[in-house]
Amino acid sequence: MPDIVLTVLAIMLLLVLVSLLMPLAGRLAVPHTMLLAGLGMGIGIGALALGEAAGFEMAGDVPRVLREFGLSAEAILLIFLPPLLFTAGLTIDVRLLFDEVAAVLLLAVVAVGVCTAVVGGALLAASDFGVLACCLLGVIAASTDPAAVVGVFRDIGAPRRLSILVEGESLFNDAAAIAIFSILLDMLIGDRAASPLYGVLRFVVDFLGGVAVGYVLARLTCWLLPRLREARVAEITLSLALAYISYIVAEDVLDVSGVVAVVAAALTFAVYGRTRLAPGTWETLVQTWHQLEFWANSLIFVFAAMLASGALPNARLSDLGLLGVLVMAAMVARALVLYGLLPWLSLMRLAQPVGNRYKAVITWGGLRGAVTLTLALAISENPLVSSEIQHFVVTLATGFVLFTLFVSAPTLRPLLRLLDLGRLSVTELALRDRVMTLSRDAIREQVEAISKDYGLSPELAAEIAPAAPASGEPAATADDGVASPELGGLSKEDRLRAGLLTLVNREKELYLQHFSSRTISGRMVPLLVATADRLVDRVKTAGEEGYREGFRRAMLLSRSFRAALWAHRRLGWSGPLAQRLADRFETLLITQLVLRELAQFNRRSIRPLLGDETSKVLGRLVSTRLELVEDALDAVELQYPNYTAALSARYLARAALRLEGAEYRRQFEESLIGREVYADLTDDLRRRRLAIERRPPLDLGLNLMEMIASVPLFAKLDQAGLVAVARQLRPYLAMPNERILAKGEYGNAMYFLSSGMVEVKTPRGPVRLGRGDFFGEIALLTGNPRNADVVALGYCHLLVLDSRDFRRLMRTNTAIRSEIESVAEGRLEAVAGAPES
Numbered sequence: 001m002p003d004i005v006l007t008v009l010a011i012m013l014l015l016v017l018v019s020l021l022m023p024l025a026g027r028l029a030v031p032h033t034m035l036l037a038g039l040g041m042g043i044g045i046g047a048l049a050l051g052e053a054a055g056f057e058m059a060g061d062v063p064r065v066l067r068e069f070g071l072s073a074e075a076i077l078l079i080f081l082p083p084l085l086f087t088a089g090l091t092i093d094v095r096l097l098f099d100e101v102a103a104v105l106l107l108a109v110v111a112v113g114v115c116t117a118v119v120g121g122a123l124l125a126a127s128d129f130g131v132l133a134c135c136l137l138g139v140i141a142a143s144t145d146p147a148a149v150v151g152v153f154r155d156i157g158a159p160r161r162l163s164i165l166v167e168g169e170s171l172f173n174d175a176a177a178i179a180i181f182s183i184l185l186d187m188l189i190g191d192r193a194a195s196p197l198y199g200v201l202r203f204v205v206d207f208l209g210g211v212a213v214g215y216v217l218a219r220l221t222c223w224l225l226p227r228l229r230e231a232r233v234a235e236i237t238l239s240l241a242l243a244y245i246s247y248i249v250a251e252d253v254l255d256v257s258g259v260v261a262v263v264a265a266a267l268t269f270a271v272y273g274r275t276r277l278a279p280g281t282w283e284t285l286v287q288t289w290h291q292l293e294f295w296a297n298s299l300i301f302v303f304a305a306m307l308a309s310g311a312l313p314n315a316r317l318s319d320l321g322l323l324g325v326l327v328m329a330a331m332v333a334r335a336l337v338l339y340g341l342l343p344w345l346s347l348m349r350l351a352q353p354v355g356n357r358y359k360a361v362i363t364w365g366g367l368r369g370a371v372t373l374t375l376a377l378a379i380s381e382n383p384l385v386s387s388e389i390q391h392f393v394v395t396l397a398t399g400f401v402l403f404t405l406f407v408s409a410p411t412l413r414p415l416l417r418l419l420d421l422g423r424l425s426v427t428e429l430a431l432r433d434r435v436m437t438l439s440r441d442a443i444r445e446q447v448e449a450i451s452k453d454y455g456l457s458p459e460l461a462a463e464i465a466p467a468a469p470a471s472g473e474p475a476a477t478a479d480d481g482v483a484s485p486e487l488g489g490l491s492k493e494d495r496l497r498a499g500l501l502t503l504v505n506r507e508k509e510l511y512l513q514h515f516s517s518r519t520i521s522g523r524m525v526p527l528l529v530a531t532a533d534r535l536v537d538r539v540k541t542a543g544e545e546g547y548r549e550g551f552r553r554a555m556l557l558s559r560s561f562r563a564a565l566w567a568h569r570r571l572g573w574s575g576p577l578a579q580r581l582a583d584r585f586e587t588l589l590i591t592q593l594v595l596r597e598l599a600q601f602n603r604r605s606i607r608p609l610l611g612d613e614t615s616k617v618l619g620r621l622v623s624t625r626l627e628l629v630e631d632a633l634d635a636v637e638l639q640y641p642n643y644t645a646a647l648s649a650r651y652l653a654r655a656a657l658r659l660e661g662a663e664y665r666r667q668f669e670e671s672l673i674g675r676e677v678y679a680d681l682t683d684d685l686r687r688r689r690l691a692i693e694r695r696p697p698l699d700l701g702l703n704l705m706e707m708i709a710s711v712p713l714f715a716k717l718d719q720a721g722l723v724a725v726a727r728q729l730r731p732y733l734a735m736p737n738e739r740i741l742a743k744g745e746y747g748n749a750m751y752f753l754s755s756g757m758v759e760v761k762t763p764r765g766p767v768r769l770g771r772g773d774f775f776g777e778i779a780l781l782t783g784n785p786r787n788a789d790v791v792a793l794g795y796c797h798l799l800v801l802d803s804r805d806f807r808r809l810m811r812t813n814t815a816i817r818s819e820i821e822s823v824a825e826g827r828l829e830a831v832a833g834a835p836e837s
């Protein structure tokens with residue numbers, strides 16, 4: 001057979017074995033990676049043996065091809081590492097990761113350095129090798145393996161926080177290890193002067209450079225995504241290209257860390273890409289990456305183990321002693337970081353404290369895998385490294401990986417059990433029991449109904465249905481939860497906090513759901529989700545107060561809004577402001593919808609779970625927030641009634657299209673219509689969807705001539721006077737509750753109100769001014785400071801006249817002048833006659 005055919009066949013056969021090992025790992029309750037490493041070693045050693053035995057040519061072909069696959073360590077890293085890191089980066093909870101970022105970076109970067117030094121030092125004392133060779137082994141031993149760690153920790157159901165720590169660590173420490181490794185290797189083969197300062201500098205540049213490359217390329221990809229017109233396969237393909245291109249651009253073009261670039265790209269993509277993909281693509285994309293990861297992880301393990309197994313026949317007994325030193329030193333290094341350094345970080349409030357039991361698990365659970373093996377291979381391939389050092393590094397590194405895979409990994413679960421970790425917290429336990437009771441109730445009824453439908457005996461149904469709650473108390477009627485035994489262990493605050501967290505998480509989920517079902521546009525989703533995320537954080541840190549504070553802040557004008565407002569007022573640009581305002585209106589509208597859904601969700605789902613009392617507090621919070629949003633929407637409605645109507649109509653049209661789509665899908669799934677008809681219908685649907693994709697533009701209503709026409713004072717002007725005054729007036733949009741004038745300030749302009757309403761806070765009490773009125777004239781006439789605050793009651797359209805133009809107008813037009821003066825006089829009298837408050 002030609003070699004290429006053989007190669008493909010060999011890989012496919014390997015994949016068959018890899019797949020068969022999956023259920024075996026499940027049955028033996030050992031990590032899959034452990035069996036993969038076993039398989040790789042088996043093939044490696046088997047091929048050696050078969051290759052030597054005559055008469056097995058055909059049978060030996062496949063293993064031979066695999067063995068002589070010609071994959072260098074560099075190629076293995078290039079081909080298999082990006083999927084591993086990208087998937088881990090995509091699926092890690094970025095927010096949680098950032099909560100722990102100090103601890104993760106400490107574990108990742110500093111720990112690699114500590115491991116290099118401690119292991120290097122221990123081996124230096126125990127062997128005859130030089131300091132560079134020993135440190136090289138130290139750094140190879142430092143990189144925990146993302147796939148192995150993620151796999152094992154998820155497998156054993158480790159607590160979330162622990163998982164984030166070790167997953168985050170494994171993501172970043174590969175980067176650190178590979179960067180330090182190449183620096184040390186350069187030094188060993190005499191490329192560069194061995195200066196620690198050079199090493200540190202180069203590492204920093206490598207790391208930051210990698211972050212920059214990954215971030216920029218991922219942002220670029222996210223920018224491209226919406227331009228793919230929702231072609232799902234193309235979107236996923238772009239993400240694949242992103243992973244590899246990041247690696248190559250970083251590694252080979254800019255000579256910074258490719259591994260860091262891939263991780264940074266994945267994290268950035270996870271944050272910004274999700275809502276820029278076509279609705280529903282995210283889940284498919286993650287699935288695709290999981291598949292790629294599985295292949296990459298399986299093959300990298302088998303290949304690396306296979307190639308490394310070549311070193312084993314030459315292993316000596318003395319190597320075993322050195323391996324013992326290596327294992328001990330690596331554990332000590334990890335323990336040093338966890339017990340010696342981490343507490344300092346917590347003291348400086350850079351990291352949350354990590355419990356001692358967690359630390360023990362992290363020390364023991366730092367599994368090593370493909371990266372360690374591959375780095376060792378890189379040494380064995382380098383002709384500039386002496387064969388003694390090659391043997392030393394490859395044998396010990398392989399031995400170390402095998403130790404963590406065959407000894408640490410299988411004992412992790414028992415260790416967790418021994419330390420009583422991996423259990424649910426008191427709150428979680430109470431909730432779990434409560435959910436179980438409630439669900440069992442509902443399920444029992446359903447089972448009974450089914451058995452009736454099928455004419456089965458009620459005894460059978462009673463036997464099969466889950467048992468009623470032990471107390472015999474009907475769970476669904478439990479009132480405030482105090483009486484129900486399941487929630488007895490939870491304090492009021494605990495329940496409220498749990499309820500609030502459920503609520504804010506649900507809110508986020510609802511935004512994403514609306515996005516998936518296309519009822520809200522992709523542009524708004526990132527903003528809304530970010531708001532919900534901030535709420536989650538606030539609830540976590542400050543409970544109810546945090547929630548109140550959070551939703552009040554969410555109503556404030558964003559930074560980009562304020563920038564647009566500035567551009568409107570200072571530069572006269574209204575375009576950006578119209579955009580931001582339309583965004584704000586849309587956000588308010590969606591928030592209103594979602595809050596109504598949340599109120600229902602609270603009544604329907606949270607109340608039975610957490611009791612009446614908690615649910616009432618939650619209900620009050622939601623309705624306070626809803627009132628705030630509705631007030632804001634009322635203000636919009638007042639000034640832009642057509643716009644809110646247009647937005648609502650668009651929302652409804654989207655919902656209608658979604659229902660129509662669901663209906664076609666149902667008919668297709670029930671075989672009522674064929675594939676062609678279905679395709680035609682959905683095509684039509686897509687066209688209509690695109691037609692309403694664009695949000696109706698918001699007309700700010702700042703047309704100068706129309707605004708002037710709405711001020712009666714200007715009716716006194718002839719055509720030439722109108723043209724002249726139009727040149728001097730400037731439109732100004734005031735926001736609800738904005739203080740337009742502040743008492744005591746010096747005046748440089750007066751204002752005409754073309755629509756909306758303002759309130760003048762006079763000493764006699766508030767005076768309202770409306771369409772056609774003016775204000776701010778007194779300071780200009782008298783030269784005194786402003787005599788009152790003037791506040792906008794809603795969105796107000798104003799015309800601004802600067803003091804210089806004001807004086808000109810007063811000079812040239814006596815009718816206007818006498819009118820303004822008489823109004824001002826009346827106002828001044830009113831102020832003078834009032835007792836100062």
Ligand code: CMP
Pocket residue numbers: 741747760762767774775776777778779780785786787788789790827828830831
């Ligand atoms: P000025 O003093 O420049 O700034 C505050 C403005 O509030 C003032 O000009 C008037 O235009 C307006 N103002 C003050 N008192 C009254 C009043 N009693 N009724 C209506 N407007 C007033």
